[in-house]
Every structure is written in structure tokens, then in C-alpha cells.
Amino acid sequence: MTEEKSLNFLEEIIEEDLRSGKYKTIVTRFPPEPNGYLHMGHATSICLNFGLTAKYGGYSNLRFDDTNPVTEETEYVDNIKADIKWLGFEWKNELYASDYFDTLYEYAIKLINKGLAYVDDSTSEEIALLKGTPTEPGKDSPYRNRSVQENLGLFERMKNGEFADGTHTLRAKIDMAHTNMLMRDPLLYRIKHAHHHRTGDKWCIYPMYDFAHGQSDSIEQITHSICTLEFVPHRELYDWLIEKLEIYPSHQYEFARRNLSYTVMSKRKLLQLVNEGYVNGWDDPRMPTISGMRRRGFTPASIRNFCDRIGIAKRENVTDFSVLEFFLREDLNHAAQRVMAVLDPVKLIITNYEDGKTEEFQSENGPDEASGTRTVPFSKELWIEREDFMEEAAKKWFRLAPGAMVRLKSAYIVRCDSYDKDADGNITAIHCTYLPESRSGNDTSGLKVKGTIHWVSVQHALSAEVRLYDRLFKVENPSSEEGDFKDYINPDSLQIVNAFVEPSLKNAGKDDRYQFLRKGYFCLDEDSTAGQLVFNRTVTLKDAWAKEAQK
Ligand code: ATP
Ligand code: MG
Numbered sequence: 001m002t003e004e005k006s007l008n009f010l011e012e013i014i015e016e017d018l019r020s021g022k023y024k025t026i027v028t029r030f031p032p033e034p035n036g037y038l039h040m041g042h043a044t045s046i047c048l049n050f051g052l053t054a055k056y057g058g059y060s061n062l063r064f065d066d067t068n069p070v071t072e073e074t075e076y077v078d079n080i081k082a083d084i085k086w087l088g089f090e091w092k093n094e095l096y097a098s099d100y101f102d103t104l105y106e107y108a109i110k111l112i113n114k115g116l117a118y119v120d121d122s123t124s125e126e127i128a129l130l131k132g133t134p135t136e137p138g139k140d141s142p143y144r145n146r147s148v149q150e151n152l153g154l155f156e157r158m159k160n161g162e163f164a165d166g167t168h169t170l171r172a173k174i175d176m177a178h179t180n181m182l183m184r185d186p187l188l189y190r191i192k193h194a195h196h197h198r199t200g201d202k203w204c205i206y207p208m209y210d211f212a213h214g215q216s217d218s219i220e221q222i223t224h225s226i227c228t229l230e231f232v233p234h235r236e237l238y239d240w241l242i243e244k245l246e247i248y249p250s251h252q253y254e255f256a257r258r259n260l261s262y263t264v265m266s267k268r269k270l271l272q273l274v275n276e277g278y279v280n281g282w283d284d285p286r287m288p289t290i291s292g293m294r295r296r297g298f299t300p301a302s303i304r305n306f307c308d309r310i311g312i313a314k315r316e317n318v319t320d321f322s323v324l325e326f327f328l329r330e331d332l333n334h335a336a337q338r339v340m341a342v343l344d345p346v347k348l349i350i351t352n353y354e355d356g357k358t359e360e361f362q363s364e365n366g367p368d369e370a371s372g373t374r375t376v377p378f379s380k381e382l383w384i385e386r387e388d389f390m391e392e393a394a395k396k397w398f399r400l401a402p403g404a405m406v407r408l409k410s411a412y413i414v415r416c417d418s419y420d421k422d423a424d425g426n427i428t429a430i431h432c433t434y435l436p437e438s439r440s441g442n443d444t445s446g447l448k449v450k451g452t453i454h455w456v457s458v459q460h461a462l463s464a465e466v467r468l469y470d471r472l473f474k475v476e477n478p479s480s481e482e483g484d485f486k487d488y489i490n491p492d493s494l495q496i497v498n499a500f501v502e503p504s505l506k507n508a509g510k511d512d513r514y515q516f517l518r519k520g521y522f523c524l525d526e527d528s529t530a531g532q533l534v535f536n537r538t539v540t541l542k543d544a545w546a547k548e549a550q551k
Helices: 009-019 040-056 074-087 097-113 124-129 148-159 213-219 229-245 267-275 290-296 300-310 321-335 503-507 544-550
Strands: 026-030 058-064 094-096 117-120 169-172 187-191 205-207 224-228 251-255 337-339 345-350 359-364 373-378 381-385 405-408 413-421 427-435 462-469 494-501 513-516 520-524 533-539
Touching: 009 026, 009 040, 009 224, 009 251, 026 040, 026 224, 040 058, 040 074, 040 224, 040 290, 040 300, 058 074, 058 097, 074 290, 074 300, 094 097, 097 117, 097 148, 097 169, 097 187, 097 205, 097 213, 097 229, 117 148, 148 187, 169 229, 213 224, 213 229, 224 229, 229 251, 290 533, 300 321, 321 513, 321 520, 321 533, 373 503, 462 503, 494 533, 513 533
Parallel strands: 026 058, 058 094, 224 251, 337 513, 345 427, 462 533
Antiparallel strands: 117 169, 169 187, 187 205, 345 381, 359 373, 405 413, 413 427, 462 494, 513 520, 520 533
């Protein structure tokens, strides 16, 4: 594609910074909190941060923002790393905000010495009461004017574990009447007697987000610290702390979070879906997590293309999930091997075909000739899709019906002569005659049939469990609906069928992508075993929901 893309606002800023000589090297970071698995919002941030330094020369760090000991786990750290690698990015340094706890402690002492921080003995309720409102100024805490010596002593005792959780905090001394509520003496440290996944029991005081994030950026000399819009009001504090601490001036830039329709994208909500059993784990193929999407069969390229080509915005917005599926289909159309699989099988018997005979046909592996062909065995009894037969042909029905002819993909033309039904009215078999002179590639029949259907030979077919997925939620934006977002879960988001697939799929590998002809794109699920193949449908061939909307 040679389409010229205009620069996004961050690229414009960076080009100007490079042109003016403000920076020679661009340094960004991706700063996940290890309290859950990464989702598509994080993928957007990863593609942005790593993409910018790849484009402009420089590097990106992976920094675990592990300042909250209670919610963080090593399992999450490992999965986050695996997800970023899978997306195709490499970080320069793997860092942890907790590695800076000593430095942050010194920074706090520096602020106390400058008269810019104090220990407050108020409870969180008392602090909230004096905070004021956006239209009314707050009131000074009774502890605000403690001496530097007293503050140093108390802060050390906080660190030494002499106080219980919630009894003391360290606050910046800024302005209780500030128009920005976050500047009204924000908390810098709180007491939390909790075990940390890396620092163990060394600390019982932990820095708040605002006293860790910008400082970590500065320690790492991040030039462009990119975050989402909810941090706009934090920028003033970010800059204030860097200025007062006299440390490397990183700058914060904000863009709109990525939201996708028909799903939720918050680790807290995704964790509820996992814990309450609505899905089968973080990597359930219906989840908008990177691990879920990987298992579902998304390719890294499709996610990167989506992020790059949709770009970023400065205003909140919701991207339609089908846009992501567009990029997925675009990539899979090239990547996927074509095969035949029948998801809702009914038997087709070719009455004039020799019993016990097998022929081998060559069928194309892909849309272009370079993909080559593979061998597909053919015999007297075939499985075809139940929906490819109609007892009474409708208008413009080009598939099977009594008296009608279709081509069996890569094989012969057959004509339907009769069919069997059981007592409940279900079709149990379809009887056809084949035309030997209509052999694919050497067709001398002179017949033109409009329909071509896929099939698998009964005798050669492998049975497989196929998992068909639909949207996880029934509404576009579950988080903005009344009540609990879980009330809007789509009860039919998973359908399991027993299918028959062509024998070449015996060797399906975990990274292989398939197009089951006419049925969509599929991949092997990790539950698959030699005895029981399991496939996931990654996406249908066409957007079924778009058709639905047009009705
Ligand atoms: P969540 O609400 O899901 O927990 P978070 O922002 O708290 O998300 P972090 O682990 O703190 O998650 O985020 C790591 C980085 O990913 C941050 O820079 C954050 O801004 C970015 N990020 C998170 N969610 C999105 C999103 N939906 N769109 C774009 N970037 C996001
Ligand atoms: Mg967070």
C-alpha cells in the first residue's frame, strides 16, 4: 500500500523536537501495572510507544508500574512480556518502578527538606473533608505547618513500620485553594503493611502513582511520556514535582483511550468476567485480551495494522469491533491455507460411483497460484453442509435441491435425484448421480452450474470439535448501560459443533491459519489433542453484523 498517511499529533511534536534539536534520541516507555493481562487498549499504547521510537530512532523501555503491592503478581509480569513479544516488539530495558523505591524515598526527603512536603496524621475521611470541591477551596490540614525536623522524624518512623495502615501519609505542600483539585496537597506516600512481589517486606510505605510515575520517567530520561486522557489533570502535578525535585524534565502527552464496541476494556472488569466464570480464563478466545485474541487466531500483523492505520485521537471515541476484523480478514486472506470442513454435516451418496473406490483431487491452497495445491481424497459417500440442500428450491437457489446440479469443489458435478428423511423430518441422506466427464480441470461436460459446494469424504474425514464465537456483549457499549455491565453479556457467544474436516488437517500446527472454505478463518485451539482436534473460528468470511444492520 502506498497510501500517504498524515502525521498524528505526537509525530508532529516529535518531528518538531528533533528539528529544533530539543532531543537527539527519542525515548518512550510502556508502563503496565502488573495487575492483569494486556488488552487491545494496551496493544494500542504498545504500538504507539514502540512504533514512535522505531520510526524516529531511539528506544522504548518496558516498565512495570508495580507500586501497589496488593494487586500485583508475577504471573502477570510474565504474561505481559510474552504478549509484547508476540505483538512483535522489543524493549530496550526491562524495569520496575519498585527498583526506584530507594530513590523515591530520597526524593521525598528532598521535598521535606525544601519545606514542600509534610506528614499528615489525618485519616482519609478527614483529608477528604478538607479537600473542598471544584468550586470551593479546600482547608489546610492541622498538620500542614509541622517543622522540617518533625516531618523528617515522622516520615522515617512511617518507613520503619511504627505506624498502622492509614494513620499517616506524606503530602506535598502546594495549595489547598488550587483550581486543580489534584494540586491540593496531593498524597505522595501511604502506609501499607503488605508483601510486595519484588521488594518483599522491605517497605511498608509505598509511593502513590503521582509520586512514582513521573519520577520513574525522569530516572529513565524518557523524552515523551505518553498516557491516556484521564491523566490530563495530573500533568500539572507531574511538572511541579519534576521542577521542585530538579530532576530530568520528562514531558507527559495524552491521547484518547482505545475503546472497542461490544466489549469492555478495563482489567478490573475483565477480571470479574474471569473470576465469576463468564469466560474460561483471561485467554478465552472471546476476551479482548491479547492472549485471548492470540488464541482466537488473530495475527500480530492484523493488530499492528489496525493500531497503525486507525491511529490515535485526542477525543474519546469508540471504534467498531468490525474495523479490527477488517484488518484481521485482510491479513488472513493472504496467510490462511484453504481447506474443506463441514460444520453441520449431512451425507451425500453418489449412487453411480463405484463402491470402495477413492480418487485424489488437487485443490488450491490459496487465492494465488503460488500457494500451490494439496491432495483431497474423494469417494462414494461425502459429508456436505446441511444448509447446502433445500427440499424445495427457492428462487435463485444455486445449491442442491431435487433435480438441481452443483459442482463439488475441485471434483465433479452432481445432480440430486432423491433424499431420505427420518420420522422427525430431518434429512438423513441425499442421493446424487455424478457426471464423470465433468472432472475438475478436465471438464468436457459442457455444463455450466452456478453453485459450488465444499465436502469431505466420509471414509477419510477426521472429526473435530469446532468452537464458533460471537460477540461477548449484546450492546455496543456495555459499560455505559444502566446497571451492571455483566447484565449485557451475550448468552450465545460460544457455540460448539462437531464437524468433519479433510484429512490434511491431521497435521495442523498451533501457528497455522486456515480458511475453511465458505465458513471462515480457523486455527487449532490449544485444547486440541491427537485424538480430538479442536478448532476455533477466528472470524467469519464476511461481516454478518453489517448485513444484519442493513436489514
Ligand atoms: P485498565 O483500566 O484496564 O486497568 P490501565 O490504564 O490502568 O488500564 P495500565 O497497566 O496502568 O492499565 O496501563 C499501561 C499503559 O497502557 C498506560 O500507559 C495506559 O495509558 C495504556 N492503556 C491502558 N488502557 C488503554 C486503552 N484502552 N487505550 C489506550 N491505552 C491504554
Ligand atoms: Mg491502572
